[in-house]
Structure formats: structure tokens, C-alpha cells
Amino acid sequence: MRALVWHGANDIRCDTVADPEIEHPRDAIVKVTTCAICGSDLHLHDHFMPGMEKGDIVGHEFMGEVVDVGTEAKGALKVGERVVIPFTIICGECDQCKRGNFSVCERSNRNKAMADKIFGHTTAGLFGYTHLTGGYAGGQAEYVRVPFADRTHVKIPDGLTDEQVLFLGDIFPTGWQAAAQCDIQPTDTVAIWGCGPVGQMTIRSAVLLGAKQVIAIDRVPERLAMAQAGGATTINFDEESVVERLNELTGGKGPEKCIDAVGMEAHATATLDSMMDRAKQALMLESDRAHVLREMMYVCRPAGTLSIPGVYGGLIDKIPFGMAMNKGLTFRMGQTHVNRWTDDLLRRIQEGQIDPSFVITHTVPLDQGPEMYKTFRDKRDGCIKVVLKP
Amino acid sequence: MAYYDRSSTGDTLARGLGWFSIGLGVAELMAGRSIARWMGMEDKTNLIRAYGVREITAGVGLLALGDPKPWIWGRIAGDAVDMATLAAGMEDNPRAGNARIAFGAVVAATALDIVCAQKLHQEEAAYRRQPLPDYSGRSGFPRPAEAMRGAASDAPIAEDMRTPKILQFQPSGPA
CATH class of the missing domain: 3.40.50.720 (NAD(P)-binding Rossmann-like Domain)
Structure with a gap:
């Protein structure tokens, strides 16, 4: 598949990489239909965040269609369903998740030991956002593996466009x-x-x-x-x-x-x-x-x-x-407890109280992503929000 | 808004000059005496070290402080000071030949600085000629923003996100 891959400071490329696979029974694979470049992705692009490694797939604002579901996630997700994936990966079962403090989920960061050492205690795993938060492959790609997929998703009803709901995942x-x-x-x-x-x-x-x-x-x-x-x-x-x-x-x-x-x-x-x-x-x-x-x-x-x-x-x-x-x-x-808010915000979008797509200024194919990182960073061409189509 | 594009030719040249500034500055600071002796200007050792500090400052400015234009102009002013110092130091100098070589190097650096400044200003002018996109209609609301004020005041916000009563601004007047 094609994905945006971090190679170093100011060096993100659109590469061909291996397709993701189910690695755990709670995983799902999502075919990305729309993703976006977030302002915090620029910190990775400019290499101000520690913990990136060459070859990391970036991106944490994405949505798409479920194409494969692990055995333990089948009760919550079905192939063909349309989902927005929150940038914070959540188990839904730990003490913090039960309190609604999803961004500090105690179980979703698979590099917990590293995070414990750096932050004192781990925070949640994040998509495409350094090895300190799990080193999970990000969503500026054609496909993504979603860990803890039975909890880490927001189902999208029919009748709403990708652009209307994409930003439920982060901004x-x-x-x-x-x-x-x-x-x-x-x-x-x-x-x-x-x-x-x-x-x-x-x-x-x-x-x-x-x-x-x-x-x-x-x-x-x-x-x-x-x-x-x-x-x-x-x-x-x-x-x-x-x-x-x-x-x-x-x-x-x-x-x-x-x-x-x-x-x-x-x-x-x-x-x-x-x-x-x-x-x-x-x-x-x-x-x-x-x-x-x-x-x-x-x-x-x-x-x-x-x-x-x-x-x-x-x-x-x-x-x-x-x-x-x-x-x-x-x-x-703190990072956002995304799932704490999404039911209410989705309802507001459905009711027409707000349409978050107002912020999109640029929509381009995924392979133009590397150039758009620079356009967004330098605020050229009136750029405020870039949406990528894999 | 000052304009600069960190991917442009002008900015790339400015960054190169930034690294050059830092390298030259460190050399002037650390080896000020040797440089002064080579040019036959031992009495200017401290001045050369001070110029080293100036070069390092300009280098950090070019590499890290946003818009490079003021720093490039700062470098051009610094070049003029360097040339004046070298010109004054050539009289009655047994090593005037070395001082002339240094003078030539400063002239070359100045030319590069001027090219860079021109490029940066041209890039800004080109950007300013482009029309500004009009986002004045992008409210995201179905009605004027004023009519939406408080439309979500019923939002379910848990107590842990609330300011404790005791810390809230209390209504004016006696408690």
C-alpha cells in the first residue's frame, strides 16, 4: 500500500510499504477513505518531538471502512461499517478509561516501559505519533491496523460526508x-x-x-x-x-x-x-x-x-x-479524551448545529501529502487544513 | 505579516549563510589571536572576537528566529564593518597581503548576502501579489454566529471538567 512515511526532519515521503495485518484478536483493519494533516503532525515533520524512527507511518486523523476484524472485535465492529478512528487508542477497560480519561489509557501504549520512564506514568497509545506513545503506524495511508478496535472507533451513520465527520477523530x-x-x-x-x-x-x-x-x-x-x-x-x-x-x-x-x-x-x-x-x-x-x-x-x-x-x-x-x-x-x-465527546458532537453535526468541514482549505491525493506538509507549515496558499484522499 | 517560505531558494541560501556565520563566528571567537596575527593586526584580537560573537548571533538568527531578512541585512551591515576594519588595518602592515585576501573573502560573502536578501524580498513580493483567499463566509454554523451563542449550553460536561464552585467567579455584591 501507499503511505506517508517519516524519514527524518523535513523529510516525509509517500512510500510503498507492506499492508497491515491483524496482529491481535481485538484488531481491525480499516481502509482509509479520508485523512488529514494535523498541526501536531508538523511537530514530527519539523522533528521537535523525540521518539520518531525512520520508516514510521505518520497521521492520526483518519476515517474509512472496516475491511477486516479480529475475532474479539467482531461483536463491536462489522466489515463494511464506516468509522472515524480517534487518535487516542483506548482499551475501554482500565481504570482511566472507565473514568472517561481516555487519553491516559493505561493499557494501549505498547511501549509503556519507555513512557513510564520519560513521563513518570504512561499515557495512551497514539496513531503515528512517536514510539513514546506506542509506535503505532499512522493513518496517512491506504490501510491502517486499529488496535483495541472494539473500543477505538466512532461509527458513522449514513447521510454524512467524510468531510463532515472526519474531524471527530481529533481537532x-x-x-x-x-x-x-x-x-x-x-x-x-x-x-x-x-x-x-x-x-x-x-x-x-x-x-x-x-x-x-x-x-x-x-x-x-x-x-x-x-x-x-x-x-x-x-x-x-x-x-x-x-x-x-x-x-x-x-x-x-x-x-x-x-x-x-x-x-x-x-x-x-x-x-x-x-x-x-x-x-x-x-x-x-x-x-x-x-x-x-x-x-x-x-x-x-x-x-x-x-x-x-x-x-x-x-x-x-x-x-x-x-x-x-x-x-x-x-x-x-492534556491530550483529548476523544470518545468522551464524540456521541454528543456527532449528534450536533447530524442536527446541523455545526459543520466542521468549514475548516478544509485543501483536498489532494495522498501522494501530494509531503508537499502539503510544507504548504501547511509555511501557511502558504491560504492553507489552514489539508485533507488527503488515499 | 512578515512572509518567508522555509522551502524556498532564498531561505535555503539564508540557512547556508547561517551555518557559515556560526562556523566563522566560532573560528573568530576561538582563534581570534591567530587570525589577527595572520592578518598582521594583533592589536585587533579582541575586536575580531567580538565580531565572532556577532557572527554567531546572526547565524542563530538566520537558522532559528523565523524571518531571515532582518538577519541577512544584519550580516550585510556586519560585512561593511569588517571591510572598514580590514581597510584601516592595511596601512603600514607587513602582512597587508593576507589582509587583502581576507578583504576579498568578505567582499565575496557580501555579494552572496546581497543576492540572498534580494531573493528573499522577491519571494515576499511574489507572495504578496497573490490574492488572499476569502474565508469570511466559513463559519461552520447554519445561522449567524451571534445566533449560535449558547446553542450547546446543555452539553453534557462531567463534573471533572467543571471549575469547582468555590473557585468560580461569584456574582458581584455581598455574599
């Missing part, structure tokens, strides 16, 4: 959880850093969950335009001071809820801290650039909440924790 529930864990009240101002695909979903989620005011921060004009279309007031940080503008928009009090939809590759602004981050990251003195976190801690209203769906991979430097402590800020973060 829609990720944006939703980012907003949900802020516990948005009707009096809240929610500020969202980053108007990439997750940021766009977060804006819509915050609006739907009833925020009084949603403010979106970015520098790319077309992304800001899409944010505005979703109901956000926008701040272009190339043109105005984020701190001053947020204070203006909140009567000097600061937003009650702040969401980091940027993560470890925050753009180098003209500020000293972000330039230092870039330099330190280049010299391997820190792994992640934390400008957004610092800015959120500074501007957030005391007793407010910071929600962090943006992916961080390792070590950050110069975090003003004294400021956060004295302001009594609450931090909520």
Missing part, C-alpha cells in the same frame, strides 16, 4: 474539550491563541458553549478572517499589542478563560522571550517555545483558567510560575 473534540474544561459561563470572555484548525474549532466550541465574548489571536490574515466568521473578535499580534487589546476588550480585567491552541512551536514574535525561545530551541537548551503560556499567565484575570490543548513535548524555560500562583490561576491541559 473537533480537541477544540471542544479545550473550551469545555474552561467551564465557560455566560459572563466569560474567552481568549484563544492560535487560529489554526484547533483554534478554529475552539472558537466555535466557545461560542456554542455560550461565552459572552470570544477573542482570537493570530497573525495570518486569512486565519483571522475565518475566526471572525466563527464569531470571534480578532487580534493580529503583528499589528497590535495583545496585552493592551485584551485589556481594552475586557475593561482592564483580563479574560476569565485563556486557551493555548498553539503549543510548542509558537511563532517568534518581536518579543525578547520568544526570540530567546527560538535560539534556545535551536541550541537544544529547551524543547518547546512557551511564549503563549507566558502571555496567557500575564493577561488572564486573577482566579481565571488556562486551558492548554496545544501540544507540548518536553521542557520549557522561564515560566513565570510565581505570577500564576499569586493570581490563583487554574491550569487544565
